[in-house]
């Protein structure tokens with residue numbers, strides 16, 4: 001098994017430098033699937049690669065695994081080069097010492113859970129173990145992921161959730177420092193998915209491996225990631241903690257992709273330090289300026305989260321107040337979703353608990369200045 005222990009303390013588990021990969025289309029043009037991406041993954045990190053279909057997540061993950069050969073840049077694991085366009089290094093996947101969990105499980109359906117999980121240990125040339133050592137390691141891992149009692153069952157006879165647990169056991173059995181996940185939970189039903197996320201996180205904390213996890217589901221990314229890399233057409237739009245991505249999205253694309261946002265387009269009428277006043281179709285909104293390059297007269301988007309709005313029918317006090325009429329009011333359990341017509345545009349407000357209003361009610365919506373982000377309009 002390749003030694004992934006860091007050569008020097010400062011070497012991350014994974015370093016990706018200026019990676020690029022293009023695919024040739026039939027018409028001869030090239031799609032830049034990854035376009036100059038760089039990041040580090042430290043020990044115990046859980047990095048989520050997030051973005052819509054076609055943004056390059058899978059190509060990036062497969063390049064790290066060695067299943068795809070990039071055109072440019074470099075990849076190293078704990079200081080050891082795995083790929084380098086400059087020095088023409090390209091370590092084959094089976095010698096990189098990483099495990100991968102796929103959306104399709106990629107198990108052998110007519111083999112037992114035990115055989116599926118023991119295979120990586122038997123097939124790795126270095127670090128040969130005895131049969132009984134392998135058997136006890138396989139049983140321990142199957143127990144760890146909660147399918148110990150299914151060890152002699154054929155994979156074809158298992159539910160999707162059970163199969164994905166076996167696939168997880170197969171990835172964890174070699175105890176690699178890095179485990180890669182390619183949308184592993186998208187084929188299991190919502191309840192099982194939720195449960196597997198919680199278990200995956202506690203397993204990752206317990207075992208201490210670094211994880212890179214691809215998903216297009218932003219809620220999954222928020223739940224799992226210690227950091228999230230949002231990809232936009234092969235480039236890194238933002239790499240930050242879930243909290244930072246949610247509260248301080250780098251641009252309009254990230255803001256629109258993560259959670260729900262009210263977005264009001266308008267023109268900047270005044271700038272004071274980091275605060276900008278924007279004249280929008282629903283009135284004047286003041287908020288935090290997200291980019292230095294914005295000037296008075298520029299076209300921008302004023303963006304705010306539904307949960308940042310409050311509703312009142314008495315005189316409002318916040319800097320941003322909008323007068324509107326309730327269009328719909330839906331109790332969804334922990335909050336009530338209000339859709340309010342303000343000057344012909346819908347705004348969404350989430351208020352805690354049950355607070356159902358009648359359509360046609362006149363209301364004020366208030367949003368504090370710190371909760372409104374002002375971003376360049378073209379930044380999508």
Ligand SMILES: Nc1ncnc2c1ncn2[C@@H]1O[C@H](COP(=O)(O)OP(=O)(O)OP(=O)(O)O)[C@@H](O)[C@H]1O
Pocket residue numbers: 023024031032033051052053054055056057058059060216
């Ligand atoms: N083998 C290939 N040949 C040609 N183009 C490809 C190939 N693989 C990927 N692409 C293109 O590269 C871009 C990135 O694809 P990739 O599969 O990495 O995206 P993704 O974000 O993982 O999408 P999804 O969530 O749909 O899997 C897309 O435009 C895709 O069409």
